[in-house]
Amino acid sequence: MSQTPILAVKGLVKRFQVGGSLFSRPATVHAVEDVAFSVPAQGSLGLVGESGCGKSTVARCLLRLIEPDAGEVVFEGVDLLGLSKSRMRSVRQHLQIIFQDPYASLNPRRTVAQTLTEPLKVHGLQSASEINERVAAALAEVGLPADSARRYPHEFSGGQRQRIGIARALVLAPRFIVADEPVSALDVSVQAQVLKLLDGLRARHGLSFLFVSHDLGVVRHICDRVAVMYLGRVIEEAPVPDIFDQPLHPYTQMLRAASPVPDPKARFALPRIIGEIPSAVNPPSGCAFHPRCPDAMPRCSLEAPPMREVAPGRRVACHLHSASGPAENS
Ligand code: SF4
Numbered sequence: 001m002s003q004t005p006i007l008a009v010k011g012l013v014k015r016f017q018v019g020g021s022l023f024s025r026p027a028t029v030h031a032v033e034d035v036a037f038s039v040p041a042q043g044s045l046g047l048v049g050e051s052g053c054g055k056s057t058v059a060r061c062l063l064r065l066i067e068p069d070a071g072e073v074v075f076e077g078v079d080l081l082g083l084s085k086s087r088m089r090s091v092r093q094h095l096q097i098i099f100q101d102p103y104a105s106l107n108p109r110r111t112v113a114q115t116l117t118e119p120l121k122v123h124g125l126q127s128a129s130e131i132n133e134r135v136a137a138a139l140a141e142v143g144l145p146a147d148s149a150r151r152y153p154h155e156f157s158g159g160q161r162q163r164i165g166i167a168r169a170l171v172l173a174p175r176f177i178v179a180d181e182p183v184s185a186l187d188v189s190v191q192a193q194v195l196k197l198l199d200g201l202r203a204r205h206g207l208s209f210l211f212v213s214h215d216l217g218v219v220r221h222i223c224d225r226v227a228v229m230y231l232g233r234v235i236e237e238a239p240v241p242d243i244f245d246q247p248l249h250p251y252t253q254m255l256r257a258a259s260p261v262p263d264p265k266a267r268f269a270l271p272r273i274i275g276e277i278p279s280a281v282n283p284p285s286g287c288a289f290h291p292r293c294p295d296a297m298p299r300c301s302l303e304a305p306p307m308r309e310v311a312p313g314r315r316v317a318c319h320l321h322s323a324s325g326p327a328e329n330s
Helices: 055-062 085-091 112-122 130-142 146-150 160-172 188-205 240-245 251-260 265-268
Strands: 003-016 026-041 045-047 068-073 095-098 177-182 210-215 225-230 233-239 310-313 315-316
Touching: 003 055, 003 188, 003 210, 026 045, 026 210, 026 233, 045 055, 055 068, 055 095, 055 177, 055 210, 095 160, 112 130, 112 160, 130 146, 130 160, 160 188, 177 251, 188 210, 225 240, 225 251, 233 240, 233 251, 240 251
Parallel strands: 045 210, 045 225, 095 177, 177 210
Antiparallel strands: 003 026, 003 068, 225 233, 233 315, 310 315
C-alpha cells in the first residue's frame, strides 16, 4: 500500500438551514465542522460514529452529491470542489459510492443490465459488445450469475441487491469507493459475506476505500485506519489495532465497548456508551462530548480541545491528551 494519499480532505464544513418562518429565523445545523483526513492509495479508512454525527454527510460531500460550504477535497492531486459540474461528472467514474439501502438505491423498473449499463453510457461507452462484457464482468466480480442481468431488483434478496449496488459501482472500474453503511441494512449472516466480498475486491483491484459505519466492529477487518466522528468533527484518528487495543478518546472507548469483541472481559473493561448525541443545531460549548463524558473536567465545557498528534499516525482531540495535560484543570 502506498503512503501517498489518493484522497485528502481538509477543513470540510457543511451546515444546513432548517425551519424558519415569517416570524422566526431558520436554525443552523452544524453537520460537518472542520473535518480533515486522508486515505492512502490502495488504503482504507473507516469513518465511524453514531447516527447523526455527520459521517454520511461527509461521504456525500466528497462526491459533491451535497455541496460543502468550505474546505478541500483533493482526489489524485485535484481539488474536486473547484471543478465545473461536467468535469466533476467525469471524475466520478474513478470515485464511486455504494449506498446503505440497496433497495432504495436501485430503480425497481429497470433490469440489472439497464442499471449497470446507464453509468457506462453516461461516461461515453457506446459499443454494445464492450458494454455487455463490462456488465457480465461486474456481475461475476460480485458473485451473481450472468442471467441476473435480465432480472429486476425485487427478484433478489437484500444481500444480492447490495451485490448489484456494488457491481454498479465497479462497472466503471473506479479507483476509490465510498461505502456508506453498506451492510447496516443486511442480516448479520449476510453482512459477513458482503464485507468479505468488499475486502476481496480491494485486494484484487488495488482499490482505496472510505468505509462509513456506525459500528466499529464492522470496519475492523476491512480498514487500515479509523477516524471517529462526534457531532460533526473527527475526534480521534489512528490505525485499527490502536483504536481497538488502546482507544484514547473517551468517546472512542465507549464505541469500542459497544462493539462485539472475542474477549468479553476486554469488552466490559471500558465505559459503556451513555446518553443521547446532542443536537447539532446547538452543540455544547467547549468539547462537544463533555455532557456525556465520564472524564470531563471544568476546562472541558469552556475550551474546545484541538486535534493533536500524540504519536506518529495517531491524532486525538481531548484535553486528557493535550500538551498541558489534565492535571492543571482537574
Ligand atoms: Fe472528555 Fe474533556 Fe476529553 Fe472532552 S476534552 S473527551 S469532555 S476529557
